[in-house]
Amino acid sequence: MRSPPDQEERSPVELQLDEASGIEALPKRVSRYGDAKRRALEVAKYIEQSFSETLARKVHYCGNYLVFRHYYTVDEIRLHAAQFCKKHLLCPLCAIRRGSKALQAYLPRYEAIKAANARLKPFLVTLTVKDGDDLEERFKHLMAGQHELWKRKQRGRGSALDGVAAAVWSYEVKRGRGSGLWHPHLHMVAMAEHQPDAQHLACEWRSITGDSFVVDVRPIDQHDPASGFLEVFKYALKFSDMEPVDTLAAYLVLKRRRLVGSAGFFRGIEIPESLLDEPFDDLPYVDLFYRYLEGGYSLKRGMGREPHESKRSEREPREGYPTGQLSEQAAQRSSIRLTG
Numbered sequence: 001m002r003s004p005p006d007q008e009e010r011s012p013v014e015l016q017l018d019e020a021s022g023i024e025a026l027p028k029r030v031s032r033y034g035d036a037k038r039r040a041l042e043v044a045k046y047i048e049q050s051f052s053e054t055l056a057r058k059v060h061y062c063g064n065y066l067v068f069r070h071y072y073t074v075d076e077i078r079l080h081a082a083q084f085c086k087k088h089l090l091c092p093l094c095a096i097r098r099g100s101k102a103l104q105a106y107l108p109r110y111e112a113i114k115a116a117n118a119r120l121k122p123f124l125v126t127l128t129v130k131d132g133d134d135l136e137e138r139f140k141h142l143m144a145g146q147h148e149l150w151k152r153k154q155r156g157r158g159s160a161l162d163g164v165a166a167a168v169w170s171y172e173v174k175r176g177r178g179s180g181l182w183h184p185h186l187h188m189v190a191m192a193e194h195q196p197d198a199q200h201l202a203c204e205w206r207s208i209t210g211d212s213f214v215v216d217v218r219p220i221d222q223h224d225p226a227s228g229f230l231e232v233f234k235y236a237l238k239f240s241d242m243e244p245v246d247t248l249a250a251y252l253v254l255k256r257r258r259l260v261g262s263a264g265f266f267r268g269i270e271i272p273e274s275l276l277d278e279p280f281d282d283l284p285y286v287d288l289f290y291r292y293l294e295g296g297y298s299l300k301r302g303m304g305r306e307p308h309e310s311k312r313s314e315r316e317p318r319e320g321y322p323t324g325q326l327s328e329q330a331a332q333r334s335s336i337r338l339t340g
């Protein structure tokens with residue numbers, strides 16, 4: 001639990017990491033979640049036919065309902081209850097939520113690093129390996145290359161990343177545009193006083209990997225650092241470009257792997273398990289109950305509470321909250337009907 005923020009004092013970064021969260025922004029957010037849920041259903045259908053009914057069921061029922069809590073006195077929306085499958089490699093809805101939670105975990109550290117040393121600037125570094133038809137082999141090749149790159153830096157014999165004081169990266173997989181083969185790569189936010197030299201990095205990367213030299217280094221706008229972090233924490237799989245058959249194949253290769261890594265001052269940050277938002281304590285609210293029906297979310301009801309009326313258990317966010325129980329409780333409460 002935390003205290004309500006003072007809107008005036010909040011930076012654009014903080015607003016973005018909360019998914020810019022007044023009531024006005026809610027329809028757009030719900031519609032984005034609806035699109036993700038629709039794609040998850042396509043994946044679930046494919047999994048059911050070709051792989052596992054149990055897994056398919058998990059993904060199918062993910063996000064069937066969403067409860068947003070509107071703290072209307074400060075106009076803040078929080079995702080308060082939902083049932084998530086947490087298969088973020090299969091489910092675009094869980095991938096969006098996980099990306100948002102990762103952003104929320106890393107941005108405060110970024111701001112602390114900047115406060116301690118204003119000369120450190122953020123850069124977006126991309127490392128790729130040559131496309132190939134064996135995803136597992138290509139993925140291991142990328143991971144081994146990244147591992148060796150950091151070892152070289154530690155050995156202190158001169159590396160393109162020598163000036164990097166903090167880095168966080170994530171691995172991503174898609175099909176190469178031209179080749180149609182698997183194309184694993186990684187995006188990294190690296191903080192350094194000077195931009196790492198791309199040519200030096202490309203040479204080093206080639207000498208490590210033996211077959212790959214395509215790298216990219218560019219500055220991240222310091223007034224909008226979230227944009228760089230979003231690049232790192234966006235989906236590990238490009239669901240919108242991927243056929244369900246590829247999504248499942250990538251899931252089977254990547255599911256037990258750690259897809260986010262960090263070094264230097266970014267080390268030691270945990271991305272929270274829960275995909276829900278942090279609630280505010282002791283503020284009055286209205287709960288907005290959405291159910292997924294035929295292609296999108298629709299608002300079923302809203303119900304209001306003053307803080308002294310609610311039990312602590314109702315104030316805690318809930319994952320896997322049984323919908324029947326929630327509806328029944330809702331019916332017993334004084335209800336502010338927002339729509340039919």
Ligand SMILES: [Zn+2]
Binds near residue numbers: 062086091092093095
């Ligand atoms: Zn899910």
